[in-house]
Amino acid sequence: MDIWNYLEYAAWALSALVAAIMLLDMFRIDTTYDNELLTSSREGELELTQERHEL
Amino acid sequence: MAYQPPKQGLVGQIVDVFVLLVLTVGALYLPLYLGLAGAAKTPQPLENPTWEALGQNAAEQQQWAALGYPDAASANEMITARFDYTFSWTALIVMAVVVIGYFVLVVRLSEKEYREVIAERFGDRKN
Amino acid sequence: MSNTTAAAAQERLGLLRVLGPGHVWALGVGIVLVGEYMGWNFSVGKGGMIAGLVACWVAGLLYTCVAMIDSEVTSTVAAAGGQYAQAKHIVGPLMAFNVGLFLVMAYTMLEAANAITIGFLLDTVAGMLGHSGLNQKPFIILTILALAWLNYRGVLASLSFNFIITAFAFVAIIVLFLSVQFGASAVPLDFSAVSNEPLPYGWLGIVAALHFGLWYYLGIEGTCQAAEEVRSPARSLPFGTMAGIMTLLIAATLTWYVCSGLIPWEYLGNAGTPLFDAARVTGNSGLMVLLFIGTAFATTASANGCINDASRAWFSMGRDRYLPSWFGAVHPHYRTPYRSIVFLVPIALIFALGAPLDQVITFSILSGLLGYTFMTFNMVMFRRKWPLGTIKRGYVHPWHPLPALLLLLICGATYFAVFLGYGTQLIAMLSFYIIASLWFHFWRYRFVRRGDQFTMPWPRPIGY
Numbered sequence: 001m002d003i004w005n006y007l008e009y010a011a012w013a014l015s016a017l018v019a020a021i022m023l024l025d026m027f028r029i030d031t032t033y034d035n036e037l038l039t040s041s042r043e044g045e046l047e048l049t050q051e052r053h054e055l
Numbered sequence: 056m057a058y059q060p061p062k063q064g065l066v067g068q069i070v071d072v073f074v075l076l077v078l079t080v081g082a083l084y085l086p087l088y089l090g091l092a093g094a095a096k097t098p099q100p101l102e103n104p105t106w107e108a109l110g111q112n113a114a115e116q117q118q119w120a121a122l123g124y125p126d127a128a129s130a131n132e133m134i135t136a137r138f139d140y141t142f143s144w145t146a147l148i149v150m151a152v153v154v155i156g157y158f159v160l161v162v163r164l165s166e167k168e169y170r171e172v173i174a175e176r177f178g179d180r181k182n
Numbered sequence: 183m184s185n186t187t188a189a190a191a192q193e194r195l196g197l198l199r200v201l202g203p204g205h206v207w208a209l210g211v212g213i214v215l216v217g218e219y220m221g222w223n224f225s226v227g228k229g230g231m232i233a234g235l236v237a238c239w240v241a242g243l244l245y246t247c248v249a250m251i252d253s254e255v256t257s258t259v260a261a262a263g264g265q266y267a268q269a270k271h272i273v274g275p276l277m278a279f280n281v282g283l284f285l286v287m288a289y290t291m292l293e294a295a296n297a298i299t300i301g302f303l304l305d306t307v308a309g310m311l312g313h314s315g316l317n318q319k320p321f322i323i324l325t326i327l328a329l330a331w332l333n334y335r336g337v338l339a340s341l342s343f344n345f346i347i348t349a350f351a352f353v354a355i356i357v358l359f360l361s362v363q364f365g366a367s368a369v370p371l372d373f374s375a376v377s378n379e380p381l382p383y384g385w386l387g388i389v390a391a392l393h394f395g396l397w398y399y400l401g402i403e404g405t406c407q408a409a410e411e412v413r414s415p416a417r418s419l420p421f422g423t424m425a426g427i428m429t430l431l432i433a434a435t436l437t438w439y440v441c442s443g444l445i446p447w448e449y450l451g452n453a454g455t456p457l458f459d460a461a462r463v464t465g466n467s468g469l470m471v472l473l474f475i476g477t478a479f480a481t482t483a484s485a486n487g488c489i490n491d492a493s494r495a496w497f498s499m500g501r502d503r504y505l506p507s508w509f510g511a512v513h514p515h516y517r518t519p520y521r522s523i524v525f526l527v528p529i530a531l532i533f534a535l536g537a538p539l540d541q542v543i544t545f546s547i548l549s550g551l552l553g554y555t556f557m558t559f560n561m562v563m564f565r566r567k568w569p570l571g572t573i574k575r576g577y578v579h580p581w582h583p584l585p586a587l588l589l590l591l592i593c594g595a596t597y598f599a600v601f602l603g604y605g606t607q608l609i610a611m612l613s614f615y616i617i618a619s620l621w622f623h624f625w626r627y628r629f630v631r632r633g634d635q636f637t638m639p640w641p642r643p644i645g646y
Contacts, residue, residue, distance in 0.1 A: 002313060003313075004308050004313040004316055008316070008317050008320050008321075009320075011320035011321050011323070011324040012320045012323075012324075014324055014328070015320060015323045015324045015327050015328075018324075018327045018328055018330075018331045019327055021331065022327075022330065022331050022334055022524060023524070025334075025520075026520060026521070026524055029513060029514065029520070033514055035508075035511070037194075037195060037514070038195065038511040038512060038513075038514065039500075039501070039507055039508070039510045039511045039512075040194040040195050040512075041194065041195055041196045041197065041501060041510065041511075041512045042194070042196075042501070042637070043261045043262070043263075043267065043410075043498065043501060043502070043637045044261060044637025044638055044639075057631075057632065057633055058631070058632045058633075060503070060628060060629045060630060060631055061628065061629065063506065063507075063629050068506035068507075068508055069506075071505070071506055071626065072505070072506060074621065075505075075618065076529070078614055078617060078618055078621075079287070079529075079614065080532065081614070082545075082610050082611055082613065082614030083533070083537060083541070083545060084536075084537070085610055086541075086606045086607050086610045087537070087538075087541060089606075096227075110378065110379065111446065112372070112374055114369065114370050114371075114372035114374070115372055115374070115375075115446045117369045117370075118369050118372070118444060118445060118446055118449075118463055119446060119449070121368075121369055121462060121463040121465060122445070122449055122459065122462065122463060124449075130448075130449075133448050133449060133452065134446075134448040136448070137382070137383075138227075138228060138383070138390070138602075138603070140383060140386050140387075140390060140602055142601070142602060142605075146601075146605060147598075147601060149609075150597070150601050150605060150608060150609065151597075153609060153612050154597060154608075154612065157612050157615060157616055158555065158556075158559075160616065160619065161276055161277050161280055161619055162273060162274075162277060162559070164274075164276045164619070164623050165273050165274025165275060165276040165277040165278075166273075166274055167274075168274050168275040168276060168623075168627065169273070169274030169275065169646075170646065171632050172274070172275065172632050172633060172635050172636055173636070173642065173643065173646045175632040175633030176632075176633040176636040177642045
C-alpha cells in the first residue's frame, strides 16, 4: 500500500459521497415541491420582458 | 382549433428514454463489435536503421532522446509507420448519398411540421 | 406588461440570469482549449507538419464562419439549447430534435474523452513517481461526479471556476512559447522537416488532416447554450464568442509552432499529451510542472463546460416535450436544470468507462460536423424568412452568404477526411440519426404542442 492506493480509495469514497448528496437533494426537492411548479419554465419568457424586438 | 397533445404516462416516458439510450449505445458499440472501427498505421521498419537512414538530423536526434528513444532502432517503427489512404469510389459515393439523403429527409419532414407550427402560432393565412 | 403576467411570472421557475461576457468566453474557450493539449496533433500524423498547419488555419477559417453565423442567430434567438432553439424557429421541429441530439452527443462524448484523459494523465504521473498500474476508474468517476455536482449547485460558480482554470491553461501555453523563444529549452527548435518532408502523403494528406484539425476549436459554438443565463445576450454572446475564437486562433498557432519545433513529427502524430511532451523535451522541470497543471486544468474545464452545455440542450428538449417533460425541471434554489444534469451522469460514465478514446473522439467530431452543416442552410433560411430590418438582431455578420458557403465547402472536405479511415463510424452514426428521426416524426412528435414551440416575438416568416 502506498499513497496512490489510498488516493484510489479516497476517490471511490468521494464519488459515493457526491453521488449520495446529489441524489438525496434531488429526492428531497422532488417530494417537497409540486412537479407543475418545477417544470414551469418556458422558453422565451424572459425574452418577452427584457428584449425588445421592435426597430 | 389548436392541436391538443395526449398526456404521456410515466411508463411511456421511461420507455421513450430507454429507446433513445439503446439507439445511442448501439450506434457507438456496433462498429466496435463488428470489428470495423478505426484506421491504423502500418509500420515498414528499415533493416539496419540509423538516424541518417531514417532522415533525422542532429537536433531531431536530441529531441528523440529527450522523449525516451535513445537510438534509431527504438524509433524505427514509429518513424516508418504510414496510413493507407487508398479508398473505393463506390464507398465514397454511398457515403455522399447517405449524408445528403439524411439532410434532405430531415429538412423535408421538418418543413411539413413547421407549416403546422406557423399556422397555429399566427393563425391561418387570410387570402 | 400587465400585472397579471407579472403575477404569473412569479409562480414560475426559470434559469438564473447572472452571467457576463467573461463567463461566455470561459464556457466557449474552456470546452475547446483542451484540444490544444491533446488530440489536434493527430492531424500532423495524418498529413505531416505542413498539413497540420494548413489544417489548423483552414479549420480556424471554418470556425470563424461558425462563430460569425452563430453570433448573429443566437444574439437574436436567445434561449437555452442554443442551436436547438435556432433550428426550431428557423427550420422546423424534426431538425431541432436532430440538432438537440447532435449537441448532447457531441458534448457528452467530449466529456467522456476528458475524463478518460484525466485518468490517463494521473496514471502517467503515478508511473513517473514509481507506482505502476494505477486503477484509473475511481478518478474518472470522481471527475464526472464532482463536476456534475458543481453544475447542479449553480451556473455562476461553475463558470467562474471555469474562467480561472481556462485562463491558467491559456497562460501556460503562452509561457511555454515565450520561454522556448528566449532559450529555456536545452534542445533547439528544429523545423527542417518542413522543407525535407513537407507533405509525406501529398495533397491528400492535407484533406485527411482536417479531420483532427477540427479538434483545435471543436465546441466554441457551445457559448450559445448560456443564452438564457446571460444578463444581456444580444451583447455578451457575440462578444464572448468572437473573443473566444480569437483566443483559440492564437493558442492553436502557438501550439503548432512550439510542438512542431520541439517534437519530431512522426512522434507528434501519435502523442497523447503533445504540449506536456514538448515541455518534457525542453528538459526544464518548471515548464513540465506548469504544462502538467495546464493539461489537467484544460481537461477539467472542458468536462465542466460539456456538462453545462449537454444538460441545457437536454433540458430544453424536455421543456418542449421532445423528450419526456420530466427533464424540463428547474431546481427551485439553485435554478439549474438539475434532473438533466443527474440523468446525463451515468450516460457519460458508460462512454468513459466502456469505449476507446479515439472512438469517442470521432463520435464527438462527427456530431459536431453534422451540426456545422446544419448551420449553413439555417443561416440562409434565417435571412430569407426574416430579412434584415424585419426583426432586431443583436449582431449582423458581414458578407452573407459567403461565410455560409465557405462553411459548407469546408464541411464537405471534412466529411471526406473522416471517410478516409472512419467511414464505418460515419455510416453507423448517420443510421442512428435516421432511425431516431423517424422515431421522432412518427411517434414522439404527437406529444408536442404545435404552436407553443415558436416562442420568439417575431412577425410571421416570409413565405408561410
